[in-house]
Amino acid sequence: MDLILLLEQGLNGLQFGLMLFLLAAGLTLVFGIMDMINLAHGSLYMIGAYLAALLLGYTGSFLLAVGGALLGTAALGMLLEVSVLRRLYQRDHLSQVLATFALLLIANEAMRILFGPQALALNPPQALSGPVQLLPGFAYPAYRLVIIAVGLAVALSLYLLVAKTRVGTLVRAGASNREMALAMGVDVKRLFTLVFGVGAALCALAGAMLGPLLAVEVGMGESILILAFVVIVIGGIGSIRGALAGALIVGLVDTLGRTLLPMSLRAVLPPAVASNLGPSLASILIYVLMAGVLFWRPQGLFPARG
Secondary structure: OOHHHHHHHHHHHHHHHHHHHHHHHHHHHHHHHHOOOOOOHHHHHHHHHHHHHHHHHHHOOHHHHHHHHHHHHHHHHHHHHHHOHHHHOOOOHHHHHHHHHHHHHHHHHHHHHHHOOOOEOOOOOHHHOOEEEEEOOEEEEHHHHHHHHHHHHHHHHHHHHHHHOHHHHHHHHHHHOHHHHHHOOOOHHHHHHHHHHHHHHHHHHHHHHHOOOOOEOOOHHHHHHHHHHHHHHHHOOOOHHHHHHHHHHHHHHHHHHHHHHHHHHOOOOOHHHHHHHHHHHHHHHHHHHHHHHHHHOOOOOOOOOO
16 A cells, blocks of 8 residues: 555545534534534535635635634624524424524525525635645645644634633533523623634634635535534534544544545455445445444543533
8 A cells, every 4th residue: 555645645634634623613512512403503614615715806815815704604603693593592402403404594595696506716825725745755735734734723722712711611611501600600691602603613714724625615514514413423512622533533534434445445346336335435434433432432432521
């Protein structure tokens, strides 16, 4: 097996896993603190990518476009929480699923009306368009390295925010015992709105960073939302550490599986069959992994304390 290929796909898996973490971190906070299943979470990822593409066309600056997408999506997320989602906290999970699925459909149609059915172009900065020589004979795209660096920086910042600050203490208190936090004087409504805004901003960051690699199009949030739910189930609902571990595991399994399985199957099957069967089996591996984790540790690998 080519060591360079394995290293390249490992970095691809790390990059994809860190972007999954940005989605899963917000989702696991919303699920763990608010006890709410939000199927519209992927729509915020899509809206963030669209806003970044739109602002890039106006400003010409990728950095300004990403910053504007974060602020705009966070504001939209908090407005959505105050106006619609707050009324669903005391409802059962079925009502939450139906209501947020309706929001997902509304968001898809709104993007189709505003931008049309065609995919939008979101180009990376010109300075990051080339490769970087990491090892002799191994060059890796500079933009993907930036994605890895941004993902690691956000993961560290989020950990410090949740574990080392007063806001993080309130978040953990709300996740452990909402009624007790309310009795101790915590403004739970404001806390929920803040958490939802942070989750929306993380979604926008993932959408804006992955936009140059994937198509910015209507419905782009659905498939990655499913993976985000898999991540929080594997890592443990309400746990940032679990979300990071689950995202890295899913990213590496998905990326390496799509490369290694077809190569392995070619030894026993015709190349055309192996090329078609390998990616499908790699997708199944993620859900087999989730089933195995649920069987072994029903609360996930790193469940939230309390």
